[in-house]
Amino acid sequence: MIAALRATATFKPHREPAWRVMMPVMTDNRAKPATVEPGVDAATPGAGTPDAGTPDAGTPDWAGLIGAVAVHRDKAAFALLFRHFAPRMKAFLMRAGTDVDVAQEVAQDAMISVWRKAASFDPARASASTWIFTIARNRRIDLLRRGASSRIEPEDYAIAFVEEPAPADRVAFAGQARVRLAGLMTTLAADQAEVVRMAFYEDKSHSAIAEELSLPLGTVKSRIRLALTRLRESLGGDYR
Amino acid sequence: MTRHAAPGEMLLDYVAGTLPEGPALIVATQAALVADVRASIAALTAAGGALLDALPPAALDEAALDAVMARLDEAGPADAAPPRPVVVDGVTLPAPLARALGDRGGWRGFWPGVREMAIPLADGVHRVALMRIAAGRSIPAHRHGGVEYTLVLDGGFVDGRGRYERGDLCVATPETEHRPVADAHGACLCLAVSQAPIAMTGPLARLLNPFLRR
Numbered sequence: 001m002i003a004a005l006r007a008t009a010t011f012k013p014h015r016e017p018a019w020r021v022m023m024p025v026m027t028d029n030r031a032k033p034a035t036v037e038p039g040v041d042a043a044t045p046g047a048g049t050p051d052a053g054t055p056d057a058g059t060p061d062w063a064g065l066i067g068a069v070a071v072h073r074d075k076a077a078f079a080l081l082f083r084h085f086a087p088r089m090k091a092f093l094m095r096a097g098t099d100v101d102v103a104q105e106v107a108q109d110a111m112i113s114v115w116r117k118a119a120s121f122d123p124a125r126a127s128a129s130t131w132i133f134t135i136a137r138n139r140r141i142d143l144l145r146r147g148a149s150s151r152i153e154p155e156d157y158a159i160a161f162v163e164e165p166a167p168a169d170r171v172a173f174a175g176q177a178r179v180r181l182a183g184l185m186t187t188l189a190a191d192q193a194e195v196v197r198m199a200f201y202e203d204k205s206h207s208a209i210a211e212e213l214s215l216p217l218g219t220v221k222s223r224i225r226l227a228l229t230r231l232r233e234s235l236g237g238d239y240r
Numbered sequence: 241m242t243r244h245a246a247p248g249e250m251l252l253d254y255v256a257g258t259l260p261e262g263p264a265l266i267v268a269t270q271a272a273l274v275a276d277v278r279a280s281i282a283a284l285t286a287a288g289g290a291l292l293d294a295l296p297p298a299a300l301d302e303a304a305l306d307a308v309m310a311r312l313d314e315a316g317p318a319d320a321a322p323p324r325p326v327v328v329d330g331v332t333l334p335a336p337l338a339r340a341l342g343d344r345g346g347w348r349g350f351w352p353g354v355r356e357m358a359i360p361l362a363d364g365v366h367r368v369a370l371m372r373i374a375a376g377r378s379i380p381a382h383r384h385g386g387v388e389y390t391l392v393l394d395g396g397f398v399d400g401r402g403r404y405e406r407g408d409l410c411v412a413t414p415e416t417e418h419r420p421v422a423d424a425h426g427a428c429l430c431l432a433v434s435q436a437p438i439a440m441t442g443p444l445a446r447l448l449n450p451f452l453r454r
Contacts, residue, residue, distance in 0.1 A: 075309065082305050087297030094298060104300065108308050116316045126282070130289030137288065141257045151340045151361055152264050154257075157271035157278065159322055159335035184290040196252065196284075200291045205258040206249040225248035231283040 060084070062128030063121075070118035078115055085129075086111050089136045096140065096203035110139045127181050140203070187234040192227035195220055244408035245277050246270055255284040262366025262433040265340055265359070266389045266409065269431055272334035273393075273407040328357070329372060331394040331429050345370070351445070353377025359431075371430045373397065373422035380445030381419040386435025388412040390420065395428035397421055417441060 060080065068077035086107045093103035113135050121131050138154055185193050198209045210220040246254075246267050253259040254267040271277045323339035325332055333341065340359050350356040354377060357370040371390075373379060389411055396405040399418040404410050412418055422428035440446050 075312065078312070079305060079309070082308060084297075085292075086304065086308075087300040088292055088295045090300055091295040091298035092292055095295070100298075103298070104304060107300070108304055111308055112311055112316070115312050117319075127286065127289055129293040130286050133289040133292040134285060136292065137255075137257045144257075151342075152261050152268060152336065153320055153339060154254075154264075154268070156323065156336040156339055157268045157281075157334070159272070181286060181290045181293060184286060185294070196287055197291060199252050199256040199258070200288050201295075203256065203258060205253050205256075208258075221247065221249045224252050227287075228248040228251065228280055228283060231287055232279065235283050235286060 063123040066114070066118050066121045066128055066131070067123070069115060070121065078111075081114060081132075082111050085114070085132050089132070092133075092136055092201070093140060095201040098140075098143070102143070106139050106143060107136070110136050113139070129181055184231065184234055188227050188230055192223050192230065195223045196227050199224075244402070244404060244410065245274065245280070246409050247411070248280070251277070251280050252284055255281055255288060260365055261361040261363035262368045262435075263389060265336060265361065265368060266391050266431060266433050268336035269334045269393075270391055270407065270409055272336055328370060329394075329427070329429055333393070337393075337431060340368075341370075347372070351380060354379055365435065367432075367434050369432050371432045373420065373428045373430070375422055375426050376424040378419055378421040380440050380442045381417060382440045382442075382445070383417050384412055384414055384434060385439070386414060388416075388432065388434040390433075391431045393429045393431060395426045396423045397428045397430075398423075 062081065062084070065074075065077040065081050068074035069081070089107035089110050090100075090103045093106055094100060098106065110132075114132060117135070121128070126134075134155070141154070185196070188196065194213075195206070195209055198204050198212070199206065204212065206220050206224060207217060209215075210217045213220070250259065250263060250267060254264055259267065267277070267281075271281055323335050323342075326338040326341055326343070326345075327333070328341075328345065337359075340361065341357075344360075345357045347355045347357050350371070353374040355372045357372075359368040359370065361368050370393075371379070373395075375395075389409060390404070391409050392404045392406050394406055396403065396408075397410075397420045398404070399410060399412075399420045401416075401418060402410070410418075410420070420428075440449055
């Protein structure tokens with residue numbers, strides 16, 4: 001909660017629109033926005049159980065806020081999400097070399113997608129940060145492919161025309177709720193974390209990373225493969 | 241891990257959004273078929289979420305929030321409709337492939353016993369096609385100027401290096417010369433994505449080379 005409150009403190013509103021007046025004051029991490037009714041927890045499995053996603057002290061329940069947006073079209077909850085994620089999305093886009101004004105515009109558009117797609121967020125499948133990352137990532141792809149209509153939708157693979165056995169992805173997604181996402185990258189060795197960071201923050205393919213680091217392609221590939229193995233271990237699940 | 245899963249670096253490029261459309265179609269289609277690949281994608285996507293969360297926030301003023309708030313009740317553009325199922329040779333294509341192909345498919349002869357259905361993507365670099373190898377037939381021995389990905393959608397083949405079944409991905413590099421042979425008991429349907437002109441190396445198949453330079 002601390003980050004959002006700090007952000008709130010810097011605001012100097014010249015008027016008080018309804019959604020801002022509605023904004024709940026959260027005094028501890030267990031508090032839910034005033035506009036969220038108890039029923040929301042039922043719609044967000046895992047949100048209330050100690051081993052599956054209860055935020056640590058100081059971290060707001062982002063998943064619960066997305067649930068409030070989905071179920072109640074809660075603008076106060078949305079404002080809290082915006083204040084935390086929009087500046088990070090903007091920073092994320094700027095890291096990859098996007099112009100500051102474009103980055104802001106894309107972050108704003110992405111937050112509108114968060115509002116519109118909130119009902120498709122499933123806390124059993126991904127953490128709030130991960131889901132919002134995919135929205136920012138998809139906007140970045142759209143930006144790069146502007147003009148050229150893409151025939152690839154990054155999440156199409158989740159549509160099952162034919163039922164496939166062994167849904168190992170459910171296990172991995174559930175694992176995300178148990179692991180504090182913030183600690184995830186620290187489970188990687190420094191050289192593994194470096195290549196993963198470059199891929200996401202600098203928008204570089206693994207071959208571009210090899211070039212930039214003046215490393216043989218094989219070295220970068222093996223670091224990425226080790227990182228993937230470690231990430232999967234950290235997220236838990238019964239993998240063969 | 242699955243025996244013939246897309247390699248980690250390819251999955252990372254997919255999740256970060258830097259993989260060109262041809263190979264991205266390979267990853268998306270394999271993910272639709274193989275739970276293990278979905279689990280890897282989930283793990284890498286979680287890393288993306290962790291990194292987004294860890295970023296020091298960029299300056300964003302209150303007006304930005306007001307502007308977005310003012311737009312929340314506008315009607316948005318409709319989401320891309322989910323793809324409709326497409327059946328090719330009795331095989332229901334995985335959703336990503338169904339979207340990419342749409343209703344535009346048409347077979348053409350490629351080699352005796354081998355047919356090809358081009359999938360035009362905006363990629364521009366990769367040659368993307370469904371390949372159907374009749375039972376017991378083969379694609380003639382060839383080399384690749386770049387990487388070639390062959391994902392089995394139905395049936396199976398061997399290429400001298402390994403055996404590939406539904407959901408398996410065969411990756412051939414410029415150093416690889418291989419000759420995929422379909423199983424004797426049924427046709428093999430694959431998604432093939434190649435980066436550069438393929439060069440046939442057999443005496444007769446070399447005559448095909450002028451037609452492969454695109």
